[in-house]
Amino acid sequence: FADLPTSRKKSYFQLPSKVSFEYGDWLDLIAKESIEQARERPVLVICENVEATENIWNELIRHGVPPHRIEKYRRDGDNVEERFRQQPATVGDIIIATNKGGRGTDIHVDSHVNSNGGMHVILSYLPENVRVEEQAFERTARNGAAGTGQFILQVEKSIYENMYELNQYPDNQRQKKLEDLSDIILEREKIQRDNKEAARLSDLKQKSILRLEVEEELFDKFNRFKKKISKEIFEPLFNDKSEKSKEKFLEVFENILKNRWAFWLDKVKNSIDDIETSQGKNILLNQFDSSFIKAIADVLQKTNFDSLLEKFIEKPEEAIQIGKVCLSENEVLRAKKCFEKGITCGDISGFSYMGLAFCIIKLKEEGNIQKQSRRELKKALRCLQAIKRNLMANLKIAEMLPQSATADILKKVSSKENFYQDQISGKPEVIGLHIHYLKKAIGETVEPFDFILNAKEGEKSTEENYERGEKLYDLLVQGGLVQGDRIRKVLRKEKGHIEKTIRDNIDPSIADSLISLLNRKNEFEK
Structure with missing residues (x-):
């Protein structure tokens, strides 16, 4: 050197x-x-x-x-x-x-x-x-x-006051003595700091070599596996596409594979950190072969696009990403299957329902397209409204955080700034914008689906729920309150009388929910 x-x-x-x-x-x-x-x-x-x-x-x-x-x-x-x-x-x-x-x-x-x-x-x-x-x-x-x-x-008073016998001096002399000792005290602090750092680096070196070797070998194994799966499984599914289209599909499926790899690594993080011997390293590498590579390879054997969706896709966001690529390539039928898969996987964002509504409109299949698409948009609307409610609740919690922060926390962040509140405060506005345009797209319509009143939010509707919804809808039609999927003006003009009639003639357990549903229509509120 x-x-x-x-x-x-x-x-x-x-x-x-x-x-x-x-x-x-x-x-x-x-x-x-x-x-x-x-x-x-x-x-x-x-x-x-x-x-x-x-x-x-x-x-x-x-x-x-x-x-x-x-x-x-x-x-x-x-x-x-x-x-x-x-x-x-x-x-x-x-x-x-x-x-x-x-x-x-x-x-x-x-x-x-x-x-x-x-x-x-x-x-x-x-x-x-x-x-x-x-x-x-x-x-x-x-x-x-x-x-x-x-x-x-x-610096620590208990250490240096006794070490240099500063108690024997009056206050003014003690401060002068402390000034004279400042550079000596600093050197002692530096020596202690350097010794701690040397011990930390030595320990890190001993423990990290095996961990780094494991991480490198795991990465090499995954990389080879990804290339093999992409070439043997993913590419043949899109050979009829142009190179640009094929790249789009390969990228989205490879990203899903990378996410699975990241989640697996996160799952075994403690095991990786605890490795101290070559035997422990080999055990973890074998675990990767059996619990990750073999498990995914078995799922992907002899597959086509539909079975790939069925067996390989596990999360709604994965299905949504594939659906977006399908739409960009005008593969509307495939996109519809993707959004249906997203719903099956438990999508709570509402975007699977929006994507499905778009596909229904584009495909123009048999049935009442307006009703079918509107129904999916209403489901999306309910998802977004639930998200907004949660965000507003979190915002209230965020406003209370500075008041409950401990002294240790306040040393690390400013008591005058609330980064958590800043992070989420803009989200309700964005969600609100989506809700606004969804309401405009849906319009002031009612249909039997609106009257399926679940006992709990998120509970799956049963056949009995649907029958009750149909009966409620028919009752409103027969009473002249709903006509042609729209709430009649009489409902708005005679709000008090209609609410009383509903309470007098409908099962009390659902009367309030029904009134609340009708009151949520924007034109009725105006």
């Missing part, structure tokens, strides 16, 4: 470290040092977690720093580089960032501050290894520019 010098001389200088025992004193040290250094140059404070960035921000504000002179960067997505490319950091700027928030970025610094020492970096915690430590201090003194750095840490 050889050490190659950099193209430009490094102009970095390490300032003396500072340590404190108490959290409040630690914040005070960081704020005072940041303000002092910012009189002549920009300062970057690197924190361990989001909560620390918030607390340091508040401490700086408490010390009188104007908010517009402080920048916070807490996550990978925060665009530090873009901000300081447009306007380089200069005298008075204080930047607070987590190690992830500013990782891999080049903070542009005004060239005029180089004469005053360049940007100053304060590392407010001891990173878990030397690599992360060096990465932090390398944010300054780039490309030959000047720069300085220092540690300001909170």
